[in-house]
Amino acid sequence: MLLVNVNPDLRQLGATAGTVSLGKDLDRVQAQSESSKIKTEPQVKELAEQIVKLNQHNAELTVEGLMQRATFDDDGNLKDWNLTGKKLKILPDIFGCVNASGDMYLQSNELQTLPETFGTLQVWGDLNLRNNQLQTLPETIGILRVGGFLNLNNNQLQTLPETIGTLQVGGDLRLQHNQLQTLPKTIGTLRVGGSLDLGYNKLQALPETIGTLQVGGNLYLNYNQVQTLPETIETLQVGGDLDLRRNQLETLPETIETHQVGGDLYLCGNPGSGGWPKTIAGKQWK
Numbered sequence: 001m002l003l004v005n006v007n008p009d010l011r012q013l014g015a016t017a018g019t020v021s022l023g024k025d026l027d028r029v030q031a032q033s034e035s036s037k038i039k040t041e042p043q044v045k046e047l048a049e050q051i052v053k054l055n056q057h058n059a060e061l062t063v064e065g066l067m068q069r070a071t072f073d074d075d076g077n078l079k080d081w082n083l084t085g086k087k088l089k090i091l092p093d094i095f096g097c098v099n100a101s102g103d104m105y106l107q108s109n110e111l112q113t114l115p116e117t118f119g120t121l122q123v124w125g126d127l128n129l130r131n132n133q134l135q136t137l138p139e140t141i142g143i144l145r146v147g148g149f150l151n152l153n154n155n156q157l158q159t160l161p162e163t164i165g166t167l168q169v170g171g172d173l174r175l176q177h178n179q180l181q182t183l184p185k186t187i188g189t190l191r192v193g194g195s196l197d198l199g200y201n202k203l204q205a206l207p208e209t210i211g212t213l214q215v216g217g218n219l220y221l222n223y224n225q226v227q228t229l230p231e232t233i234e235t236l237q238v239g240g241d242l243d244l245r246r247n248q249l250e251t252l253p254e255t256i257e258t259h260q261v262g263g264d265l266y267l268c269g270n271p272g273s274g275g276w277p278k279t280i281a282g283k284q285w286k
Helices: 023-034 040-054 062-069 095-098 116-121 138-143 162-166 185-189 208-212 231-235 254-257
Strands: 070-072 078-082
Touching: 023 254, 040 062, 040 070, 040 078, 062 070, 078 208, 095 116, 138 162, 162 185, 185 208, 208 231, 231 254
Parallel strands: none
Antiparallel strands: 070 078
16 A cells, blocks of 8 residues: 655644745744634634624524534543534634644535634544635645645636645545646646546546645546646556546557556546556556
């Protein structure tokens, strides 16, 4: 199994910017966040008050209701916060100061954007943002560190920021069912500890830099519109399955024969699959 070098210590949030320069403004945002972390119950309550104030369209939203969704550890610090289905449209800028030792649930809301400070959010467990209306991600996504999975399924993302290459996710990175048409070149510096799911998008091509991408689990590119694979597919590192089903591939590069797939290779449902050899890269593809 491929071991991906993902920093497990979220206390080092943003300590290194990787190969993508985040700029002075993002450094300033990060410094401010580090000096004003939100984790105690009184601090979380103040944040809940701001959330309610910014989302007055939802008359049922109350501070008490939001606080009932938060759990705290024995030291009185925030563990999990479940904000699922609260019809949230806006998160306050100081949301990036939250430090949760467990999971953060923001799925099934009405978020179209995230504050620029979002990248300084500290989540030691899972961060769930699926089933929102996100059209873009902030540049600060490059300094976000998530200990578990980051779920962005079922949004409206058309592009990913260049800073995606320095995002660190200990578990899965899920981007299924968005509107992605291209991937930035910096995808090649991305390191995902679990699986990377880019299925059910509108990708027509993969950048040459895909060859330096490292995924510890499965790489899902199924149900896209990819027409050709770059020669650099040979050096792509995938610890699990490589799923390219239901694309528009008519031919495969010769370099795929020397590609080392940790798991299974899925190629069925492509226009050219009927004429391909049954065994590719030493595996009988499915």
